Amino acid sequence: MIHAEQHVIQIMEQAGINFVATLPCDRTKNLLPLIGKSFEEIELTREEDGLGICAGAWLSNARPMMIIQSSGLGNMLGALASLNVASAIPIPVLASWRGVYKEGIDSQIPFGKHLPAILEGAGIHYSIIDKTETLFLLSEAIQDAFKHCRPHVALVSPKLWEASSCTAWQENPPPVIQARPATDTESLLPIPQPEMTRYEAISSLGNLLDHQIIVANLGVPSKELFAVYDRPLNYYMMGSMGLASSIGFGISRFTNKNVIVLEGDGSILMNPNALITIGQYQPCNLTIVVMDNACYGSTGSQRTYTQKKMDLEFLARACGFKNTARVCKAGDLNQKIQEFEQQRELSLIHVIIKPGNSSCPNISLTPAEITKRFKACLENRFSQQAVSF
Numbered sequence: 144m145i146h147a148e149q150h151v152i153q154i155m156e157q158a159g160i161n162f163v164a165t166l167p168c169d170r171t172k173n174l175l176p177l178i179g180k181s182f183e184e185i186e187l188t189r190e191e192d193g194l195g196i197c198a199g200a201w202l203s204n205a206r207p208m209m210i211i212q213s214s215g216l217g218n219m220l221g222a223l224a225s226l227n228v229a230s231a232i233p234i235p236v237l238a239s240w241r242g243v244y245k246e247g248i249d250s251q252i253p254f255g256k257h258l259p260a261i262l263e264g265a266g267i268h269y270s271i272i273d274k275t276e277t278l279f280l281l282s283e284a285i286q287d288a289f290k291h292c293r294p295h296v297a298l299v300s301p302k303l304w305e306a307s308s309c310t311a312w313q314e315n316p317p318p319v320i321q322a323r324p325a326t327d328t329e330s331l332l333p334i335p336q337p338e339m340t341r342y343e344a345i346s347s348l349g350n351l352l353d354h355q356i357i358v359a360n361l362g363v364p365s366k367e368l369f370a371v372y373d374r375p376l377n378y379y380m381m382g383s384m385g386l387a388s389s390i391g392f393g394i395s396r397f398t399n400k401n402v403i404v405l406e407g408d409g410s411i412l413m414n415p416n417a418l419i420t421i422g423q424y425q426p427c428n429l430t431i432v433v434m435d436n437a438c439y440g441s442t443g444s445q446r447t448y449t450q451k452k453m454d455l456e457f458l459a460r461a462c463g464f465k466n467t468a469r470v471c472k473a474g475d476l477n478q479k480i481q482e483f484e485q486q487r488e489l490s491l492i493h494v495i496i497k498p499g500n501s502s503c504p505n506i507s508l509t510p511a512e513i514t515k516r517f518k519a520c521l522e523n524r525f526s527q528q529a530v531s532f
């Protein structure tokens with residue numbers, strides 16, 4: 144007889160899963176060592192970030208899934224609705240359901256016990272799995288997510304693993320901290336005075352863009368890109384603030400094309416976890432361009448902490464980005480993008496810009512239309528490439 148953990152792996156394999164974003168729960172500790180052996184795995188630092196990464200992977204034709212603790216659903220509910228539901232992006236989630244069965248940690252109970260009602264209220268489909276006989280529901284949950292392009296959460300009770308004699312966790316040696324050099328901050332330049340607006344910076348990119356994929360931050364940055372240079376290879380974010388780099392990273396895992404993310408300082412500061420994870424995996428075809436106007440430009444230019452002490456290039460270095468630059472002129476921005484693209488190394492360009500928005504109209508596509516158009520374009524280019532080789 145196979146263990147429940149092996150059974151889960153089999154179900155995922157049969158469902159064609161090829162990419163899994165994980166964050167540990169004590170109850171799934173025997174399952175997790177098996178994931179990396181069977182699938183490409185990304186280890187997360189926050190669950191919401193995983194939604195962006197998996198969305199990007201799916202846009203780029205992967206078949207992703209998440210394995211998390213149920214408490215993490217609280218960290219990602221907004222993005223489940225504003226990214227996955229609104230944009231029709233599938234994501235099956237196996238959530239180790241805490242707070243309801245032989246729970247030893249009181250703090251798990253308040254959220255865990257209300258989870259079915261919370262998911263129901265948010266319009267998120269879910270299934271409950273509490274024994275091997277109901278594991279077929281995991282297969283159905285995965286199929287449902289991909290068939291209907293929506294999230295489906297499988298709430299898996301600790302009861303499922305109770306009888307398992309799987310010892311995968313014990314076989315895994317605990318990690319050891321390695322000695323390594325400190326972050327190089329010596330070559331960082333002072334933060335210059337801004338010389339151009341976001342609109343001028345985006346307009347200057349027009350000449351450069353050809354084969355690259357662009358993921359644009361939500362709000363005015365997306366509207367400005369749409370106004371100056373709309374094309375199917377642009378992915379405009381319409382919600383899920385903070386996930387632009389995560390989406391770009393997910394896309395970059397399954398394409399050879401260069402991916403440029405047009406980020407904002409407010410959005411990076413909302414989800415610095417994206418940089419932390421990206422720095423670990425060092426995708427060589429990803430360039431993050433952070434347009435730092437020191438404010439939340441799209442909502443009335445309320446200041447962000449980059450106006451005070453926060454240095455985003457320093458943050459990127461600390462996260463493991465070796466190729467970074469700070470620019471304030473359009474010519475330098477273009478030159479750096481080209482230089483970094485040719486080097487084929489993970490990079491981040493910190494662009495110091497003036498606050499201010501242009502008066503661009505709203506994007507005339509729905510989130511689902513943006514998704515469909517982008518994915519179709521990527522698929523098309525892939526098949527064209529396959530023919531020409």
Ligand SMILES: Cc1ncc(C[n+]2csc(CCOP(=O)(O)OP(=O)(O)O)c2C)c(N)n1
Nearest residue numbers: 362364384407408409410438439440441442
């Ligand atoms: C979770 C969440 N909080 C707040 C908002 C409101 N909001 C939309 S755009 C935005 C500002 C984004 O600022 P930044 O990333 O710096 O880009 P900028 O508009 O300045 O170019 C905010 C706060 C939101 N959409 N989602």
